Amino acid sequence: MNIMITSGQAVIEMKHFDLAKTLECGQCFRWHKNQDGSYTGVVQGRIVTARQKADQLILNPVSLDEVESLWIPYFDLQRDYGSMNKLVLEQAPWMKKAADVGAGIRILKQDPWETTITFIFSANNHIPRITASVACLANRYGVNLGEGELGPFHAFPTPEVLRQISLAAWQQCGAGYRAAYLMKTAEQWENHYKNMRKVSSSKKELTTRHRRMLEMLPGVGPKVSACINLYGMGHHKQFPVDVWIRRRVKALWPEAPDTDREIEQSALRLFGNAAGYAQQLLFYEARFKKHSTL
DNA sequence: CCCCAGGTAGGGT
């Protein structure tokens, strides 16, 4: 990886990276595609525009410090996706098409709080509706960060703010029956997350421990906890099974087990630390198929 | 009218 910074713009040379797929594969909900093909998003309270030219990822405006402390972790640029891809194909030849279609996808490392609220919304819901709900929360309760092409950008609201909004306020952002879960989780978040961070020191089976703790939050079950771990906590040995993954795995994999639980366990054994990446490839392929055939 | 969506909680065996 080679990084150049000139007048607030970073140019990062990267292999195995596709910006559009990474931002549009359904793991994040706060990026907007501009007319020129670039993307503008809000991450950790910062507005940034990202574009890709061949093997160059261009970020603006950023400082060198931010590139190292925020953007490289966020886009997961240090991880060796070349060898993960190879491992996935060795373990599962039936992943070939998904790996081709999704080549260049990276697993983002997003904010745990934002990821938790977003994926509670995701349960039994549609992606466009999730996106709209998250935008509603940001517009109403997030700090105004300044004007963009389509209006003001807002930070994702803090726990201090969201723990004080009413049940009706959650419902007005399209939470539906999840409103009660979201309200309770917002209330508990700061204390609960503090306890989760304490566990980090023990280091043993961190992924499982974090997951169990996340599932203590209302609205967080086995699938959502896996998503938070994967997209928000940097735990890559996760394989969230939803309706798309279930269908795709059963269609592609002759020996696929029956239940979601068994599918998850087999995938974790098969792919190890590349499980999250493999899952995202399948999800992207399933949805890409849907879009291109309609 | 129906069924579906990045499932979960609560109740029952």
Add this chain to the structure above:
DNA sequence: ACCCTACATGGG
């Protein structure tokens, strides 16, 4: 431990 169902909401 496993099965069953209700759950808001909007689009197809």
